[in-house]
Amino acid sequence: MKYLIINGSAHNGNTYKLQELAKQELAELDARAEFQEIRLRDCSLPFCLGCSLCFRKGHSYCPHNTIIQPIIDGIEQSDGVIFSFPTYNMQLPALMKNLVDHFCFIQHRPRYFTKLALILTTTGAVGAKNAAEYLAGAARSWGFNRCYLLPVAAVSWNDYKPTNQHRKQTNKIAKQFYEALAGKKLRSPTLGTLIPFNLFRGMSYAYKPGTEYAYQDGVFWEETGLIHRAYAPQIPLPIHKQLFGNLFFLLGKKMSKSMIVTYKK
Ligand SMILES: Cc1cc2nc3c(=O)[nH]c(=O)nc-3n(C[C@H](O)[C@H](O)[C@H](O)COP(=O)(O)O)c2cc1C
Structure with missing residues (x-):
């Protein structure tokens, strides 16, 4: 299995x-x-400028795309992604949040439907769960199928020694992550x-090429064929969820007009 670690x-x-x-746990479980x-500290990624070119024209127009594109491709080429970052002020540190800011357009144009994530973070005492859940929310909005969380209270400044309980917890989460990847069950x-x-899917109608405020969402949903589906075709979707999704699609379509x-x- 190919694992991409994004170290923030x-x-x-x-x-x-x-x-x-x-x-180490994953290597023991998975002989291959x-x-x-990717160490974000070595990427010299400037802060998101808020130019909105990624939303409007496409992410290839992002002034930082030479840095962002390899990360996007790295996720695409991996089976599982490990997001690793310390918890600062009960949240993501700026290095990781900066990546999330650059990835916001993916919420409008989701893609990582077959990917699974392991999200690990350490805190002094509090806030790790909060930070891990925040990133899981973002990853799900990018399409990630499942996120496994490993928030740990290290109770130390740079001298953390994993306790037996943390070792057991890491073993358990790594096993769940690996088995989900190996089972390929989405x-x-x-x-x-x-x-x-489905709201983004519905709203995309108002932004198709030729409309007054055309932008990339209007191209993406049509081009990928996702405009016709309540969720990605690779992912099982029972009928009640199809109906639920399509309801929000219609709502998005209606909302976008006004x-x-x-x-x-
Ligand atoms: C800027 C900064 C903010 C922090 N914020 C929190 C916090 O909100 N809650 C907490 O319990 N510990 C906090 N800590 C402690 C770290 O989360 C903790 O030491 C963590 O294990 C650091 O991981 P690292 O050694 O990989 O950087 C903070 C530390 C720093 C440097």
């Missing part, structure tokens, strides 16, 4: 020890494990995932 830490500290432990690591999306997916997002031409 500015140094090799407590989180790195947890990351290495998770890696291949790890690739889960049907939750109702909470279907709502934004709520056009404008931009300066």
